[in-house]
Amino acid sequence: MFKSKILWTPPDLTDLITVFVDGEADDSTVRGMHTINCAASEWLSGAMDDYTYFELLDHFGIDPLGFVGEAEEQIALLMR
Secondary structure: OOOOOOOOOOOOHHHHHOOOOOOOOOHHHHHHHHHHHHHHHHHHHOOOOHHHHHHHHHHOOOOHHHHHHHHHHHHHHHHO
16 A cells, blocks of 8 residues: 655644534624634644643633644544
Protein backbone atom coordinates (compact mmCIF):
# COMPACT_ATOMS: atom_id res chain seq x y z
CA MET A 1 0.00 0.00 0.00
CA PHE A 2 1.33 3.43 -0.97
CA LYS A 3 1.53 5.97 1.84
CA SER A 4 1.81 9.59 0.89
CA LYS A 5 4.07 11.93 2.85
CA ILE A 6 1.41 14.63 2.49
CA LEU A 7 -0.70 15.39 5.54
CA TRP A 8 -4.22 16.52 4.70
CA THR A 9 -5.67 19.15 6.96
CA PRO A 10 -8.82 21.18 6.57
CA PRO A 11 -8.34 24.53 4.83
CA ASP A 12 -8.82 26.22 8.19
CA LEU A 13 -7.54 24.39 11.28
CA THR A 14 -10.27 26.00 13.37
CA ASP A 15 -12.61 23.56 11.60
CA LEU A 16 -11.25 20.93 14.01
CA ILE A 17 -12.31 22.90 17.10
CA THR A 18 -15.37 24.80 15.89
CA VAL A 19 -18.58 24.52 17.88
CA PHE A 20 -22.08 24.70 16.44
CA VAL A 21 -25.56 25.28 17.81
CA ASP A 22 -28.87 24.26 16.30
CA GLY A 23 -31.42 26.57 14.74
CA GLU A 24 -33.48 26.62 17.92
CA ALA A 25 -30.68 28.15 20.02
CA ASP A 26 -31.41 31.39 21.83
CA ASP A 27 -29.40 34.57 21.26
CA SER A 28 -27.23 34.00 24.33
CA THR A 29 -26.20 30.54 23.12
CA VAL A 30 -25.41 31.88 19.64
CA ARG A 31 -23.25 34.63 21.16
CA GLY A 32 -21.44 31.99 23.23
CA MET A 33 -20.79 29.93 20.08
CA HIS A 34 -19.40 33.00 18.35
CA THR A 35 -17.16 33.82 21.33
CA ILE A 36 -15.80 30.26 21.49
CA ASN A 37 -15.13 30.10 17.76
CA CYS A 38 -13.34 33.47 17.74
CA ALA A 39 -11.25 32.33 20.70
CA ALA A 40 -10.35 29.11 18.85
CA SER A 41 -8.92 31.15 16.00
CA GLU A 42 -6.95 33.33 18.41
CA TRP A 43 -5.67 30.28 20.29
CA LEU A 44 -4.49 28.51 17.14
CA SER A 45 -2.69 31.65 15.96
CA GLY A 46 -0.94 32.07 19.31
CA ALA A 47 -2.77 35.29 20.13
CA MET A 48 -4.44 33.59 23.13
CA ASP A 49 -2.64 31.43 25.69
CA ASP A 50 -3.76 27.93 26.68
CA TYR A 51 -4.95 28.96 30.13
CA THR A 52 -7.25 31.69 28.82
CA TYR A 53 -8.68 29.47 26.07
CA PHE A 54 -9.27 26.57 28.44
CA GLU A 55 -10.89 28.87 31.01
CA LEU A 56 -13.21 30.24 28.31
CA LEU A 57 -14.24 26.72 27.25
CA ASP A 58 -14.87 25.79 30.88
CA HIS A 59 -16.94 28.95 31.40
CA PHE A 60 -19.28 27.82 28.62
CA GLY A 61 -19.55 24.29 30.03
CA ILE A 62 -17.12 22.58 27.66
CA ASP A 63 -14.52 20.22 29.13
CA PRO A 64 -11.33 21.80 27.74
CA LEU A 65 -9.14 18.70 27.80
CA GLY A 66 -11.87 16.52 26.34
CA PHE A 67 -12.68 19.03 23.63
CA VAL A 68 -9.09 19.66 22.57
CA GLY A 69 -8.36 15.94 22.99
CA GLU A 70 -10.96 15.17 20.33
CA ALA A 71 -9.16 17.51 17.93
CA GLU A 72 -5.86 15.81 18.74
CA GLU A 73 -7.44 12.43 17.97
CA GLN A 74 -8.66 13.76 14.60
CA ILE A 75 -5.16 14.97 13.78
CA ALA A 76 -3.68 11.62 14.81
CA LEU A 77 -6.10 9.86 12.43
CA LEU A 78 -5.11 12.22 9.63
CA MET A 79 -1.44 11.43 10.20
CA ARG A 80 -1.85 7.66 9.81
